[in-house]
Amino acid sequence: MMKTMSGGNCNLNVPAKNSYRMVVLGASRVGKSSIVSRFLNGRFEDQYTPTIEDFHRKVYNIRGDMYQLDILDTSGNHPFPAMRRLSILTGDVFILVFSLDNRESFDEVKRLQKQILEVKSCLKNKTKESADLPMVICGNKNDHSEIFRKVRTDEGENLVSSDENCAYFEVSAKKNTNVDEMFYVLFSMAKLPHEMSPSLHRKISIQYGDTFQQKSFRMRRVKDMDAYGMISPFARRPSVNSDLKYIKSKVLREGQSREREKCTVQ
Ligand SMILES: Nc1nc2c(ncn2[C@@H]2O[C@H](COP(=O)(O)OP(=O)(O)O)[C@@H](O)[C@H]2O)c(=O)[nH]1
Numbered sequence: 443m444m445k446t447m448s449g450g451n452c453n454l455n456v457p458a459k460n461s462y463r464m465v466v467l468g469a470s471r472v473g474k475s476s477i478v479s480r481f482l483n484g485r486f487e488d489q490y491t492p493t494i495e496d497f498h499r500k501v502y503n504i505r506g507d508m509y510q511l512d513i514l515d516t517s518g519n520h521p522f523p524a525m526r527r528l529s530i531l532t533g534d535v536f537i538l539v540f541s542l543d544n545r546e547s548f549d550e551v552k553r554l555q556k557q558i559l560e561v562k563s564c565l566k567n568k569t570k571e572s573a574d575l576p577m578v579i580c581g582n583k584n585d586h587s588e589i590f591r592k593v594r595t596d597e598g599e600n601l602v603s604s605d606e607n608c609a610y611f612e613v614s615a616k617k618n619t620n621v622d623e624m625f626y627v628l629f630s631m632a633k634l635p636h637e638m639s640p641s642l643h644r645k646i647s648i649q650y651g652d653t654f655q656q657k658s659f660r661m662r663r664v665k666d667m668d669a670y671g672m673i674s675p676f677a678r679r680p681s682v683n684s685d686l687k688y689i690k691s692k693v694l695r696e697g698q699s700r701e702r703e704k705c706t707v708q
Pocket residue numbers: 468469470471472473474475476477487488489490491492493517518582583584585586613614615616617
C-alpha cells in the first residue's frame with residue numbers, strides 16, 4: 443500500500459510501512475513545542491505560544507527509500523481524555539517531556555508513561571512489560587541553575603531502568619543540549635534509520651519536492667550525505683476517522699509480521 447502525499451506542487455509516495463507517528467506529551471509549558479521546533483528547524487523561541495494540538499510532517503529520502511514521520515505536538519491540557527487516548531493509540535514512538543524545575547510536570551510524565559503502556563499493550567495484546575514501545579523521557583530546561591532543580595537525575599533514570607525501549611535524557615531545547623542525542627537514541631530504539639535525526643540528514647526545501655523522490659536525487663547533491671529531509675508545509679492533522687484507519691492498518695500489519703515470525707521459527 444502506498445500513501446500519496448502532496449507537498450507543494452509535488453506528490454510523494456511513501457510506502458505505508460515506512461510511515462510513522464511521533465507523539466509528544468507532557469504538562470503545559472515544559473518545552474514540548476520547543477523540542478519539536480529544534481527537531482524541525484533548529485530554532486528556539488523564548489516567547490510562549492500555547493499549543494492546541496500541532497501536527498507536522500517530515501518526509502525523508504534515505505539512500506533512495508522514502509520515509510514519513512508525522513509529529514503530534516499535544517497541548518498538555520487535554521480537556522478531552524478520549525482525544526488523548528486516540529493520540530496515544532496512533533503513536534509509534536513517544537517523547538514524554540517534563541521540566542526539571544517543576545515537580546508536578548514529572549508526576550504527570552509518570553501518569554502518562556503508565557497510561558501509554560496500558561493503552562498500547564492492550565492494543566497489541568501484550569503485557570505492559572513486553573509492549574515493545576520506543577519512548578524517551580525528557581527532563582527539559584537543564585540550562586537552569588541547579589538550585590531550581592526539583593527532580594533528581596536518578597528519579598528520572600528509575601522510570602526507564604526496567605525497559606530497554608525506554609531512555610531518559612536531560613536536555614535543553616534553549617541551549618540545544620542533548621536534543622540530537624535524544625532523537626538518535628529514540629530512532630535507534632524504534633529501529634528507524636538514524637539519519638532521521640536532525641544532524642544526520644541534509645535539509646531540503648519544498649522547491650526540490652518534485653525531484654525529491656527519485657533514487658537518483660542524491661547523485662546531484664553533496665556526495666558525503668545520502669539522506670535528505672523535507673518538512674511538508676501543508677500537513678494537516680488527519681481526521682478521527684483517518685486515525686482509526688491508521689490504527690487498524692498498523693495492528694493488521696503487526697499481526698501479519700508476528701505470524702510471519704512464527705512461521706520462520708517453526
Ligand atoms: N530556560 C529554558 N526555557 C525553555 C526551554 N524550553 C522551553 N522553554 C520555554 O518554556 C516556555 C514553554 O515552552 P513551550 O515549548 O511552548 O512548552 P509546551 O507548552 O510544553 O509546548 C517558553 O517560554 C519557552 O521559551 C529550555 O530548554 N530552557
